[in-house]
Amino acid sequence: MLKASHIRLEQRIAVDEFIAESGEIHVILGSNGSGKSSLLSALSCLIKLPGAQIEIDGIDLQQISAESRASRIAVLTQRQTLDFDFTVEQVVRMGLHPLQLVENQARHRFEEVVTALDLRGLLERRYPTLSRGEAQRTQIARVLMQRSPDAGVILMDEPLTALDLRHQNAVMQYCQRLKSERHAMVMVLHDLDIAAQFGDRFTLLERGQAVASGNQDILQPELLSRVYEINIERKVSEDGRLQFNALMIND
């Protein structure tokens, strides 16, 4: 379980409490500039916040070394640039660095991640030659390689960016499966349908503040319309899934 409190950073973010339970996917929603990435940076201890408390199962993340933090928490950031000709396989394997997996475990995990993210045909490709979607899948794979062998934390900032629909589904399905390893997963998503389908818990950010947090009952059209500043309708499909429709204006 990841538990954070008193996250305050200038005008950008003010969240009093944030909890991600083990074995759950916690989705952070909000418009551009609402503080989603700042919240993730704080949770991953990339920015040190005085007064903030960030704990994994009672261990204060700000008090331990970067190395030991990296073995507990795997983070996908938003922008990655790599100008050197590493192969996809090399990049994916870099995720293993902070962990002490035995050879067998490592190979098993590698095969699993590569299959799940459909990277088999790309393993020998040089990273700088990848398309954006391929690069994104490679980085997701690297981060998922880094997940703790025990119940750890996985943070992902807009993992579905640049992915086609099939691969968006593949990423979300794999994360769904990882719930059984009892990881606490936190991700920033923009697609409300996907969020509602895969998320267990939601936090809605508006101007740096958490305006609502809870299960999918908080995803009400009035609140969403206010937060996203566009009219959003909500309906329930025949098989009981939540669907959202933003009313785009075209004039």
Next chain:
Amino acid sequence: MSNRSVLLPGSLALLLLMLVGLSVGPVDLQFSQLLVADSTDAAVLWQLRMPRVLLAALCGALLAVTGAATQTLFRNPLADPSLIGVSAGAALATVAVVVLGGTMLASHSLLATLGLPLASFSGGVLATLLVMRMASRYRGISMTALLLIGLAINAIAGAFIGALKYVADASALRDASFWLMGRFTEATWWQVLTLCVVLVFVLLLLQRQAGKLNLWLLGAQEAQLLGVDIASTRWLLILCASIGVGVVVAFAGLIGFVGLMVPHLVRIWSGPDNRLLLPQSALVGALLMVLADALSRHLISPSELPVGILTALAGGPFFLLLLHLRYTEAGHA
């Protein structure tokens, strides 16, 4: 991108080339005379050519390794100490000491032997910090920013060096001019020893961290999230690059493009993994430099070309080619 290593064949080729290097020169050495004590041939071999060839090899190795380290530091495969102004900073410091402190140096030989490399090293560190400070204001340190800053620092250092040459007396001027072109003519065993120590030190330090340096290439945040202590890694790279560039500049002057070319050639062969890149760069750098030195003595024998002119002659077009490939292939700056 396999784990092909050139270490073994490279070492053999280096030995062979060094033998060639030892045999090149205005005096034809007689093999039978070499082991005779007090013979001219033995003196030429042991006091002139041997330290010179070793100096060339060590400078080549260090320049290549520091080139690789600089490229890692800036996460930019086109960064090179001579392009981004680090070598110029070291050169300026050295010229300043030689011109302004000439008389003091002449009377204290210890000061001269220690002072020059130290001044050169400090100049290199200062220039590196300046470049880093300025380049990191731009997000992610773009190549354009880096090269433009390098251009400016090279120009500024060049202006000061010019001013120092202007006030220098005739002999100091000639010394400084030749030295700035890069040359191995004044090789001594003391220099060989110093370079040897520095090379082993730098290579061991970097090689131990090679795995982490790979992670560093993913980006500062990513490296940190993978458990790399980025502050200490940054200092390690600055220290190694500046020491390496510093001693080479102090002993052999400005020899450009080796730090750029060699890691590139090695990467084409065995990929960007620092664990393979660093030792192989050292070897290939040594190889190229021994070759360049032999050529510089052979081409217009019995006179000789400053070796820096040769490396620039080969390196300039090579750099243009790299830029061309980069802009046409990847389409980004």
